[in-house]
Every structure is written in C-alpha cells, then in structure tokens.
Amino acid sequence: MQSRVDYVRDIKPLLARRCCACHASLKQESGLRLDTGQAARKGGDGGPAVVPGKSHESRLIAKVTASDPAERMPPASEGDGLDASQVALLRAWIDQGATSPADELPEPDPRDHWSFRPPVKAAVPMIADAARIKNPIDAFLAAESARQGLSPRPTADRAMLLRRVYLALAGLPPTRARKKTARICRYDGGDGNGPRRKIRSPGDGRRVANGHLPAVAAVFCVPGGESVHVGNTSP
Numbered sequence: 599m600q601s602r603v604d605y606v607r608d609i610k611p612l613l614a615r616r617c618c619a620c621h622a623s624l625k626q627e628s629g630l631r632l633d634t635g636q637a638a639r640k641g642g643d644g645g646p647a648v649v650p651g652k653s654h655e656s657r658l659i660a661k662v663t664a665s666d667p668a669e670r671m672p673p674a675s676e677g678d679g680l681d682a683s684q685v686a687l688l689r690a691w692i693d694q695g696a697t698s699p700a701d702e703l704p705e706p707d708p709r710d711h712w713s714f715r716p717p718v719k720a721a722v723p724m725i726a727d728a729a730r731i732k733n734p735i736d737a738f739l740a741a742e743s744a745r746q747g748l749s750p751r752p753t754a755d756r757a758m759l760l761r762r763v764y765l766a767l768a769g770l771p772p773t774r775a776r777k778k779t780a781r782i783c784r785y786d787g788g789d790g791n792g793p794r795r796k797i798r799s800p801g802d803g804r805r806v807a808n809g810h811l812p813a814v815a816a817v818f819c820v821p822g823g824e825s826v827h828v829g830n831t832s833p
C-alpha cells in the first residue's frame with residue numbers, strides 16, 4: 599500500500615517533465631492537457647484520462663503501461679517509458695482520489711507572451727501643463743507622476759548642470775575658474791548627436807571612455823533639453 603501521495607510534490611513535476619511537452623499549453627495531443635489535475639480528470643478526445651479512485655479504469659495508466667510501443671506514453675521517440683515506481687505513484691494518486699489544489703492554474707500559453715504580440719502605438723496622454731512636454735515621452739512620465747501624486751523637480755540651474763557634467767566627465771567638480779568660463783548652450787535639436795558631438799570633439803572629456811557615454815548623455819539630456827559645453831575638462 600503506497601503512502602499518501604501529494605499531487606504537487608509527486609505528480610505534477612512528473613507529468614510536467616514527461617508529458618507536458620505534448621499535453622499542455624503548446625500542444626494538446628488528442629485534446630488532452632496534463633498541466634493541471636482538473637485537466638487530467640477532464641481528459642481528452644477519448645474521455646477522462648483519470649477516473650478518481652479507479653486507476654485500473656484510467657486511460658492515463660493504460661497509456662503509460664501499454665506494452666505496444668505504438669500505444670505507450672510517452673511515445674518511444676521520447677525515450678524510456680515511466681519506471682515502476684513512477685507508475686506506482688500515478689496509480690496511488692488516482693486510487694487515493696486524484697485530488698489537486700482547486701486554485702491550480704494552467705500553464706500560460708507561451709504565444710501570449712508580450713514579446714510575441716505586435717506592438718500597438720499607445721495614445722499620448724493629454725497633460726494640462728503643456729510647457730513641460732518637450733517630447734511625447736515626457737507626457738507619459740508626467741501622467742504617471744500625476745497618478746502617483748508626484749510633482750516634478752525644477753530644472754537644475756546652471757551651477758548644478760555644470761557640476762553634474764564635470765563629475766561625470768572629469769570625476770571632479772569644476773574649478774572656480776571653469777565655473778566662470780564654461781558656457782551652457784541649448785541642446786541643438788532632436789538628432790541625438792548634440793551632446794555626443796561635443797564630448798567627442800578634441801580636448802573634451804579626456805576621461806570619457808565609451809562605457810561612460812550613456813551616463814554622460816543622460817546628464818546632458820535630462821534637464822529640459824539643455825546641454826553644457828565644458829571645453830577642456832582636464833583639471
């Protein structure tokens with residue numbers, strides 16, 4: 599007499615490993631799913647796969663114990679059949695009532711994953727304070743901030759911008775002399791090249807390695823579309 603079988607611990611992993619490639623979300627051979635206990639009891643085209651309390655009447659047991667290789671599950675192409683202890687577990691589960699948790703969820707269909715769905719253009723939210731919106735992404739951020747009750751920080755002032763750029767490019771705050779002479783110029787448009795062109799020009803940002811560029815570009819782009827021309831950043 600087999601001791602108490604636990605569906606989640608003993609049965610579900612076995613069916614998942616040996617049966618679910620063909621009997622779950624991706625394929626339902628013969629209309630049969632075996633990814634939940636309920637689906638196993640419901641069965642496939644040939645009727646219930648599992649008859650609670652009656653392993654000898656259950657198609658699932660007939661299939662895993664079939665001596666005809668053309669009948670046996672899993673099919674011969676999938677390797678060996680189940681071993682005696684695995685069959686004994688399945689029989690015991692069924693004879694003990696074939697119970698399974700009521701809240702068990704079927705495998706999600708992998709084809710429903712968002713990465714397989716065609717992208718759909720989202721409507722740009724309407725924002726009362728239109729002056730804040732410099733490109734459509736700002737509108738999404740503003741809408742979500744409003745939903746969370748957050749108000750935007752003011753744009754960083756010139757001294758703060760300069761400090762950020764210096765820390766990013768030179769690793770040091772700007773010298774007093776540089777604070778006076780550094781020019782802050784308008785970011786010159788949507789081509790995405792403004793800051794990068796400046797950083798790449800000779801003498802700019804000697805410490806800038808490629809890996810720093812995203813951080814630097816962020817510093818340049820965040821404060822309301824302004825960029826900072828820092829000239830030679832050598833201390």
Ligand code: HEC
Pocket residue numbers: 613616617618619620621627628630632641642643644645647657658661662668669671672673676680
């Ligand atoms: C490689 C795919 C594959 C795997 C893995 C597989 N099956 Fe099947 N199964 C099939 C196909 C194909 C059929 C329909 C043909 C048949 O009945 O032989 C089927 C039919 C069945 C049926 C009959 C369903 C009905 O209502 O007609 C049962 C029961 C079954 N399988 C149980 C299992 C069990 C239990 C396992 C794991 C131990 C398993 N299968 C693993 C492909 C597979």
